[in-house]
Amino acid sequence: MKVLVPVKRVVDYNVKVRVKSDGTGVETANVKMSMNPFDEISIEEAIRLREAGIATEVIAVSCGVAACQETLRTALAIGADRAILVETDVELQPLAVAKLLKAVVDKEGPKLAIVGKQAIDDDCNQTGQMLAALLGWPQGTFANKITVEGEKLRVAREVDGGLETVILNLPAVITSDLRLNEPRYVTLPNIMKAKKKPLEIIKPDALGVDVTPRLVTLKVVEPPKRKGGLKVPDVQTLVMKLRTEAKVIE
Amino acid sequence: MSILVIADHDNNALKNATLNAVAAATKMGGDIAVLIAGGGCQAAVQAAAAIAGVTKVLVADAPQYKDALPENLAALVVGLASGFTHIVSPATAFGKTVSPRIAALLDVSQISEIIEVVSPDTFVRPIYAGSAMATVQSNEKIKVITVRATGFDAVARTGGSAAIEAVAAGADLGISTMVGRELTKSDRPELTAAKVVVSGGRGMGSGEAFKILEPLADRLGAAMGASRAAVDAGYVPNDWQVGQTGKIVAPDLYVAVGISGAIQHLAGMKDSRVIIAINKDDEAPIFEIADYGIVGDLFQIVPELVKELG
Incomplete structure (x- = not known):
């Protein structure tokens, strides 16, 4: 079966994000960009399925600006077979991305989509669930372990109090949690190979999807700063302060 | 203005975050209905009816809702949605799972993990791991929202006396099954x-x-x-x-x-x-x-x- 993995280009997780002084967003010019870490986990999982002889082809898809090609090349270097960029300069919100992905699914016919549980830029945690809804497929969010069992998929999910296991009919969407796997390192020979793998570019119009944003960001500001930094010399002082100053213990 | 809060519960008791979601709904203004979809969930229904500020509890008590599978649940909520201006869920594992599915079926955007209600259509939410706060406005016909519990003080568990109304259960879609839970056992608070x-x-x-x-x-x-x-x-x-x-x-x-x-x-x-x-x-x-x-x-x-x- 084919496996589809969406990948998002985001500000690298090591970058300390700065809010723009005009309050329109965060600074992304001249900032290191990388693949959303949860998408790396998704690609890794898809490749493991191929290595296990279950997946026949791994297709990486990104939606966004031309520079997302770099993110797709990374996906190809990890081991995806080919890539599709749905290219647009429009600000894409999760519902629009889910619609684009649905159109790609309709075209490509994968039986499984592995989607990162959230992107570390907007922290929305929506796209996988929305894609499943639009396709009418079952969804296994926050996947910790997946096992294909014939026409079914067993998914262990990370929930608030522990783990939960569901069995989904295929085709299905899963969203990757942090501990689904540990992605492999990309090797130089694989980076070279990735340059020769096919990368198709299509436009939202060609997929018949209206990607106009539905939500308006009115402003972006820095969070209130905590006034921390006080150090106490010993445990006695700490407990005294907790009792008399912070009044947080009896 | 009429708000539907999707309760996170285990058929017996409400998860605390449900009370924070009701608190956020209170700030949006309007009547608040709470949906309890479950299987053998009458205890949870009674708990929801007692929440301060809730006017109505909608109940879908059927085996296909017992395990809170998002496929069946989202389909149910979409059928109930037309009477509401807002559909609000707690941003728990449950709420995060079901809410975007509801939004997409309604063809509306979702606003995730709000921490402040500015007005009925404008909300504040953290982005970039809380390194920035975005104020976001939605012009969607139905605002689908998840609520970060830490942004709102929980409403009281008691003091309300909401009307209880049964709603018709939908079909079991039969595309997903719960096979087990391994919950960490602890005597400590959640x-x-x-x-x-x-x-x-x-x-x-x-x-x-x-x-x-x-x-x-x-x-x-x-x-x-x-x-x-x-x-x-x-x-x-x-x-x-x-x-x-x-x-x-x-x-x-x-x-x-x-x-x-x-x-x-x-x-x-x-x-x-x-x-x-x-x-x-x-x-x-x-x-x-x-x-x-x-x-x-x-x-x-x-x-x-x-x-x-x-």
Whole structure:
């Protein structure tokens, strides 16, 4: 079966994000960009399925600006077979991305989509669930372990109090949690190979999807700063302060 | 204005975060209905009807809702949606799973994890692990929203007397099945609802070392948490993780032990009222946000602290 993995280009997780002084967003010019870490986990999982002889082809898809090609090349270097960029300069919100992905699914016919549980830029945690809804497929969010069992998929999910296991009919969407796997390192020979793998570019119009944003960001500001930094010399002082100053213990 | 709150519950009791979601709904203004979809969920229905400020409880009690599978649940909510201006869920694992599915079926955007209601169509939510706060306006016909519990003080569990109304159950879509739950057993309070949290980080050095935190957690009536580094190292279970991709907590007191203070961790706890940091590295970033820091060996300081607290 084919496996589809969406990948998002985001500000690298090591970058300390700065809010723009005009309050329109965060600074992304001249900032290191990388693949959303949860998408790396998704690609890794898809490749493991191929290595296990279950997946026949791994297709990486990104939606966004031309520079997302770099993110797709990374996906190809990890081991995806080919890539599709749905290219647009429009600000894409999760519902629009889910619609684009649905159109790609309709075209490509994968039986499984592995989607990162959230992107570390907007922290929305929506796209996988929305894609499943639009396709009418079952969804296994926050996947910790997946096992294909014939026409079914067993998914262990990370929930608030522990783990939960569901069995989904295929085709299905899963969203990757942090501990689904540990992605492999990309090797130089694989980076070279990735340059020769096919990368198709299509436009939202060609997929018949209206990607106009539905939500308006009115402003972006820095969070209130905590006034921390006080150090106490010993445990006695700490407990005294907790009792008399912070009044947080009896 | 009419708001539907999707309750997170286990058929018997409501999850605390449901009360924070109702609190957010109260700020949006308008009548508040709570949906209890479950199987054999009458106890949860009674609990919902008693919540302060709730006018109506909608009940779908059928086997296909017993396990809160999102496929059946979203289909049910979509059928009920037309009477509502807002559909609000707590941003728990349950709410995060079902809410976007509802939004997409309604062809509307979702606003995730709001921490403030500015007006009925405008909300504040953290982005980039809380490094920035975005004010977002929605012109959708139905606003689908998840609520971060730490942004809103829970409404009272009692004092309400809502009308209870049964709604027709939908078909079982039969595309997903629950086969089991392995929930961590603990006598401690639930991490996201605890008044005090004691968390350990990589500095603990081993899973065994977390035992040293237990007397402190016992004395403070605390839940126990951990940083991502400690979970990655296999010291403690995954569901202990506090941070951007784990639990978001805001207790009255957060005790960070052997935690350096990576931004991903701070994202999950920096709204705590009082933060204590215990770390041997006096340059650790956790000290910048801690109200009270103490530099030294945690294996010495923690037992001393327990003794001093008495």
